[in-house]
Amino acid sequence: MSKYDVAVIGSGPGGYVAAIRCAQLGMKTAIIEKYSTLGGTCLNVGCIPSKALLDSSHHYDDAVKHFEEHGIDIPGEIKVNLKQMIARKQSVVDTTTGGVDFLMKKNKIDVYEGLGSFIDATHIKIEGKDATEIEATNTIIATGSKPSNLPFITIDKERIITSTEALKLKEVPKHLIVIGGGVIGLELGQVYRRLGAEVSVVEYMDRIIPTMDAALSKELNKVFKKAKFKMNMSHKVKSVERVGDEVIVKADNKKGEEVEFKGDYCLVSVGRRPYTDGLNCEAAGVKLNDRGQVEVDGHLKTSASNIYAIGDVIKGAMLAHKAEEEGVFVAETLAGQKPHIDYNLIPGVVYTWPEVAAVGKTEEELKEAGIEYKSGQFPMRALGRSRASMDTDGFVKILADKTTDEVLGVHMIGARCADLIAEAVTAMEFRASAEDISRMSHAHPTFAEAIKEAALAATDDRALHV
Numbered sequence: 001m002s003k004y005d006v007a008v009i010g011s012g013p014g015g016y017v018a019a020i021r022c023a024q025l026g027m028k029t030a031i032i033e034k035y036s037t038l039g040g041t042c043l044n045v046g047c048i049p050s051k052a053l054l055d056s057s058h059h060y061d062d063a064v065k066h067f068e069e070h071g072i073d074i075p076g077e078i079k080v081n082l083k084q085m086i087a088r089k090q091s092v093v094d095t096t097t098g099g100v101d102f103l104m105k106k107n108k109i110d111v112y113e114g115l116g117s118f119i120d121a122t123h124i125k126i127e128g129k130d131a132t133e134i135e136a137t138n139t140i141i142a143t144g145s146k147p148s149n150l151p152f153i154t155i156d157k158e159r160i161i162t163s164t165e166a167l168k169l170k171e172v173p174k175h176l177i178v179i180g181g182g183v184i185g186l187e188l189g190q191v192y193r194r195l196g197a198e199v200s201v202v203e204y205m206d207r208i209i210p211t212m213d214a215a216l217s218k219e220l221n222k223v224f225k226k227a228k229f230k231m232n233m234s235h236k237v238k239s240v241e242r243v244g245d246e247v248i249v250k251a252d253n254k255k256g257e258e259v260e261f262k263g264d265y266c267l268v269s270v271g272r273r274p275y276t277d278g279l280n281c282e283a284a285g286v287k288l289n290d291r292g293q294v295e296v297d298g299h300l301k302t303s304a305s306n307i308y309a310i311g312d313v314i315k316g317a318m319l320a321h322k323a324e325e326e327g328v329f330v331a332e333t334l335a336g337q338k339p340h341i342d343y344n345l346i347p348g349v350v351y352t353w354p355e356v357a358a359v360g361k362t363e364e365e366l367k368e369a370g371i372e373y374k375s376g377q378f379p380m381r382a383l384g385r386s387r388a389s390m391d392t393d394g395f396v397k398i399l400a401d402k403t404t405d406e407v408l409g410v411h412m413i414g415a416r417c418a419d420l421i422a423e424a425v426t427a428m429e430f431r432a433s434a435e436d437i438s439r440m441s442h443a444h445p446t447f448a449e450a451i452k453e454a455a456l457a458a459t460d461d462r463a464l465h466v
Helices: 013-024 040-045 047-065 082-106 183-194 214-226 320-334 363-369 384-389 417-429 434-438 449-460
Strands: 002-009 029-033 110-113 115-120 123-127 132-141 145-147 175-179 198-202 230-232 236-243 246-252 258-263 265-268 272-274 307-309 348-350 355-360 373-379 395-401 407-414
Touching: 002 013, 002 320, 013 029, 013 040, 013 082, 013 132, 013 320, 040 047, 040 082, 047 082, 047 183, 132 320, 175 183, 175 246, 175 258, 183 198, 183 214, 183 265, 183 348, 198 258, 214 230, 214 355, 214 363, 214 395, 214 407, 246 265, 307 320, 348 417, 355 417, 363 373, 363 407, 373 449, 395 434, 395 449, 407 417, 407 449, 417 449, 434 449
Parallel strands: 002 029, 002 132, 029 110, 132 307, 175 198, 175 265, 198 230
Antiparallel strands: 115 123, 123 132, 145 272, 236 246, 246 258, 348 355, 355 407, 373 395, 395 407
């Protein structure tokens, strides 16, 4: 029986990063993955493929709507080749997952393909291609999450689908009904809206992206309506039925009236659930909470003293980069180091266009906590760079402590905000004030100038370009 210092169950961003860091720190490491490719949901059927399709559909949308204005004339009709678009997406996935294979070999990490389950706290059974049993002094559970569903919906993976199937459709839907106005539903909804589908979003809450600052939700909703999305807030879905090639969704609106949506595809995007199926946690003494999450302490240790858990399978935001930070945290803890994660500074991003990004506290959270704050906001349309690229939707908003001026939250919607948010994270990690950011030179013309201007607005209401 092979013996390891650390075994990692699950090879998503949290799992494979944890394995790499353990190996870097001198631990003999194994990683167990039930599927034939490494990378988990994110690399195979999540973050990476969805961004590939978003990028391809963005190019098409630009060609149809903006090329002529840019002075680019294309003779003939511009057509969508969905088969090629999906093939390119798969090529990106294959290259990325292949890169993880390389990193495992480079770091001398043993890879086992099969379903890992606990025999006891130090022994793991692997069923599948590499069927065997291994012994591990420590184990890291990184088994991630799966799409959630509503109890009355039957996912047939043909017309009533999850995000996994939405990444490989063979045709552009005529009318795509998206149940759920969160990140995944909006991103995939935008892909197919750009390609010509009618898209109806049906959301239970009174606004889309409900966990983010309300101002971001309002702005993104405005952008989507401009793109002719049909946005239906405060709608409680009560039935989803397939009749031939038609899907019928019935819901009650905020007045309690029944409304009906008919489309040829329905994307069920109501969140994700932690995935521990087949893990046999009880055999190792690992406890789950009532939400199905693995219970951990402040060091990410489970109820079994030698077993840790990270990522989507535990409490907190289901984000790949959060899982990566936790993977490094556990590896360094096992090595006797004193790592630290500030969960308040884990950024959240929606990769629609415009992109939406945020870090820290929302206005709603500050009000609820009774914290006095000041707000500075700057519109993207006031930037020369935004006008040059025709990306004028959105704004940057900075929230700072009213007394100390320390930045408490940064919320932005606009071009390249997924990248711009890193500046806010860096500033807040060093506990910068709004004035600190306002006095830093930002290259001109850039989208990042909006951050400086919002900081000026938060400092003394003295933004220069509005």
